[in-house]
Amino acid sequence: MAFLAVxxxxxxxxxxxxxxxxxxxxxxxxxxxxxxxxxFLDEDTGETYTPHTEPQWDAASRKSAVTAGxxxxxxxxxxxxxxxxxxxxxxxxxxxxxxxxxxxxQPQSIPAxxxxxxxxxxxEDSASVVRIEVPTNAGTYVVILNRTDAxxxxxxxxxIFPEKD
Numbered sequence: 180m181a182f183l184a185v186x187x188x189x190x191x192x193x194x195x196x197x198x199x200x201x202x203x204x205x206x207x208x209x210x211x212x213x214x215x216x217x218x219f220l221d222e223d224t225g226e227t228y229t230p231h232t233e234p235q236w237d238a239a240s241r242k243s244a245v246t247a248g249x250x251x252x253x254x255x256x257x258x259x260x261x262x263x264x265x266x267x268x269x270x271x272x273x274x275x276x277x278x279x280x281x282x283x284x285q286p287q288s289i290p291a292x293x294x295x296x297x298x299x300x301x302x303e304d305s306a307s308v309v310r311i312e313v314p315t316n317a318g319t320y321v322v323i324l325n326r327t328d329a330x331x332x333x334x335x336x337x338x339i340f341p342e343k344d
Contacts (some may be wrong), residue, residue: 208305232329234306240329241300247272247333248298248311248322255322255338256291274325281338290340291315292329298322309333317341 221227234240254269264287270278293316301321302310308325318341324333 186309187306199235200291234326234329236303236306240306242305244309244324244333245298245300245311247324247335248309248313249294250339251322251324252291252298252313252315252320253294255291255320256289258286258289258292260286262286267333272335274336277335277337291317307338315341 182303230277249270250274254265254272257265262285266282274280279298295316296314298311298313299311300309305327307327308323311320311324312319312323320338320341322335323339324336326333
């Protein structure tokens with residue numbers, strides 16, 4: 180106890196007033212900034228700036244999403260192929276994360292080998308992400324696709340296998 184009393188005795192209180200934080204914090208105003216010109220080269224990253232078009236849900240977007248989902252499932256459901264051929268043809272349609280997740284899948288482990296009907300959109304909460312149901316001879320798979328902007332193609336993000344009964 181004596182040690183605690185000595186340690187506390189060395190502490191002093193400040194008589195200086197503590198300033199209060201401002202009542203409101205204003206947001207920065209970016210309206211006066213000029214956008215970068217197309218083709219601008221960032222010297223730090225070496226990347227070239229190109230503007231992106233915000234994706235919108237319209238008939239063309241929906242059709243391209245369904246087509247991409249059907250193609251993604253057709254290329255996935257080929258268990259008779261060797262892994263190298265299967266991967267070479269499928270991986271370019273995947274986003275970066277999916278390429279890492281599916282790089283070591285053996286096509287022989289995939290129960291489906293045929294798409295049996297048209298795909299259909301089951302969730303379109305965002306114009307950048309969509310879930311497509313695709314029926315196969317092993318049940319209905321869900322293919323999740325995403326795109327970075329309106330001018331980019333749909334990329335495979337994930338396959339969800341059919342639920343077991």
